[in-house]
Amino acid sequence: MDWSFQNAVVFFFSDRSRSSGVKASVKMRNGELPKSLLVCGSAIRKNGNANNLVVGPLLKNLYSSSSVCVSGRAQDVSFDGNFSEEQLVDSTAVSGLNLKLLSGSCYLPHPDKEETGGEDAHFICEDEQAIGIADGVGGWADVGVNAGLFSRELMSHSVNAIQEECNGSIDPSRVLEKAHANMKARGSSTACIIALKSEGLHAINLGDSGFMVVRDGCTIFESPVQQHGFNFTYQLESGNGGDLPSSGQVFTIPVAPGDVIIAGTDGLFDNLYNNEVTAVVVHAIRTGLGPEATAQKIAALARQRALDTNRQTPFSTAAQDAGYRYYGGKLDDITVVVSYVTNSANI
Ligand SMILES: [Mn+2]
Numbered sequence: 001m002d003w004s005f006q007n008a009v010v011f012f013f014s015d016r017s018r019s020s021g022v023k024a025s026v027k028m029r030n031g032e033l034p035k036s037l038l039v040c041g042s043a044i045r046k047n048g049n050a051n052n053l054v055v056g057p058l059l060k061n062l063y064s065s066s067s068v069c070v071s072g073r074a075q076d077v078s079f080d081g082n083f084s085e086e087q088l089v090d091s092t093a094v095s096g097l098n099l100k101l102l103s104g105s106c107y108l109p110h111p112d113k114e115e116t117g118g119e120d121a122h123f124i125c126e127d128e129q130a131i132g133i134a135d136g137v138g139g140w141a142d143v144g145v146n147a148g149l150f151s152r153e154l155m156s157h158s159v160n161a162i163q164e165e166c167n168g169s170i171d172p173s174r175v176l177e178k179a180h181a182n183m184k185a186r187g188s189s190t191a192c193i194i195a196l197k198s199e200g201l202h203a204i205n206l207g208d209s210g211f212m213v214v215r216d217g218c219t220i221f222e223s224p225v226q227q228h229g230f231n232f233t234y235q236l237e238s239g240n241g242g243d244l245p246s247s248g249q250v251f252t253i254p255v256a257p258g259d260v261i262i263a264g265t266d267g268l269f270d271n272l273y274n275n276e277v278t279a280v281v282v283h284a285i286r287t288g289l290g291p292e293a294t295a296q297k298i299a300a301l302a303r304q305r306a307l308d309t310n311r312q313t314p315f316s317t318a319a320q321d322a323g324y325r326y327y328g329g330k331l332d333d334i335t336v337v338v339s340y341v342t343n344s345a346n347i
Contacts, residue, residue, distance in 0.1 A: 099257065100344040101129050101196050104292025106299040108267075108334040118333035119148040119189075120265050121155040125162050130170055130195040131337050132158050133209045135265040137188045137235050150187025154236065157182045158193055170195035172204040176245040180236050188235040188242050192223070192263060196341070200255050206248035208233040209335075211263035212274060213253060217282045219274045221253050230322035233266070259341040260285070262298065267334035270315035271305040272298070281338075295338040302336070305329040 103126070109118030119136035134154050136147030157179035162170055164178075172193040179191075190207025203211065203223070210223035226234040226249065234243045255261075260281050262268075268277075277298055284294040305313055309328035319326035 098344040099196060099198075099255065100342050101131070101261070101339040102291050102342055103131055103337060103339040104290060104295050105335070105337040106292065106295040107336075108299050108303050110267075110331060110333050113333075117148060119146075119151055120267065120333040120335040121148070121151040121189075122263075122335050122337055123155050123159050124337065125159060128162050128165070128167060128170060128195070129197075130162050130172075130175075130193065131261075131263060131339060132191070132193045133211075133263050133265055133335055133337060134192075135190045135207070135209050135233075135267075135333070135335070137190075137233070140187045145186045147187035147189060150183070150185040150238075151189040153183060153185045154179055154189050154191060158191075162195070168197060170197065170202070172202050173245065173248065173250055176204050176206070176236075176248060180245045183236075183238045186238065188237040190233055190265070191236055191245075191248070194261065194263060194339075196255070196339075199252070201251070201253040201261065203251045203253070204245070204248040205251070206234050206236060206243060206245065208266045208269070209264065210269060211261055212277065213255065214260045214262065214278050214281050215256070215258065217278060219278050220259075221251075222274060223251065224249065225269075230318060230324075255341045257341055257343040260294075261337075261339040261341065263337040263339075264298075264302075265333060265335040266315075267306070267330075267332035268298065268302045268336050270318075270332065271302040271313050271329045271334075273314060276301065276305075291338040291340050295336040298338065299334050299336045302329075302334045306331045306334070 103124045105122060105124060107118075107120060107122065109116075109120070119138055120134065121136070122131070122133045124131050132155050134151035136149075136151035138147060140147040140150075158175055160182075161175040161178035165171065165175065172195050175193055175195075176191055190209040192203065192205045192207075192209045192211060194201055194203040194211060196202075201213070205211070205223045206226060208225045208227055210225065212219055212223070213221040226247070228234065234247060236242055236245065262277055262281065280298050280301055281294060284297055289297070305311060306329035311328060313329045315330040316326050316328060
């Protein structure tokens with residue numbers, strides 16, 4: 001099989017606190033409420049806790065089953081607002097050209113945890129035209145559980161489920177359901193699975209990993225973040241704990257040759273704004289870089305921002321909105337998967 005599974009070994013970081021339950025919310029990365037999504041409750045809740053000055057890094061909250069407002073049903077989102085009928089027709093016409101994804105990735109574990117590899121995991125299924133990303137929730141280290149094992153197992157099961165699907169009709173939701181049903185490891189993780197089909201990208205995203213699509217130097221799509229509260233992502237857990245795959249958001253996005261998909265964990269999207277990612281992509285394409293080299297460039301810039309203690313980042317903005325005094329980037333595992341959408345006749 002011509003797929004590669006990125007083996008992320010494991011490390012931990014301790015969880016700052018177990019979050020109290022808050023209403024489910026959906027928030028765009030840029031801080032705006034999504035226009036075409038069902039929004040449950042408010043956006044990020046102000047944190048009323050006394051511990052408002054954060055000295056160390058803010059770390060992702062564990063799911064606390066006793067205090068969670070589980071979201072409702074899966075939300076089918078097709079981004080009608082972004083695509084005119086004409087574009088949809090064009091894209092369908094283009095699909096006759098047999099689109100293909102050319103993918104490459106870069107993974108930079110948290111610098112303190114390079115030896116054990118961190119908690120992100122991802123895969124690229126070249127033959128099946130699918131990619132996936134998972135970010136194990138680090139708070140599990142407090143109870144002696146390595147969430148890196150969970151994210152790796154989730155991605156491994158996803159690859160197996162993809163290979164059971166009929167070629168060309170991979171359903172990312174079904175893949176995630178199957179993968180989740182087979183989970184044995186303790187822990188929890190975000191998940192994002194994207195497959196290219198004849199009519200465009202099909203994807204499911206649960207939690208604060210995600211992906212964006214760049215066309216002609218513009219961001220034409222970004223998946224919204226799903227979190228229960230600030231730094232408290234939606235997450236899959238074994239069995240019926242945590243959020244369920246049905247809470248993931250499902251997307252169908254028409255794409256065309258020349259489009260670039262950038263998928264990543266929050267180590268990417270907490271540190272770089274969309275326009276920064278897009279600028280790197282545009283420069284990379286202009287200089288003829290392949291998807292792996294582009295992923296490396298994006299990851300390197302995200303790491304640079306993560307280490308910056310002054311610059312405003314998406315994460316520091318979200319932290320400040322939540323009532324924390326926090327500046328700079330957020331040091332975390334950084335996973336970037338870049339896929340070029342090509343006409344297979346050109347390969
Ligand atoms: Mn992360």
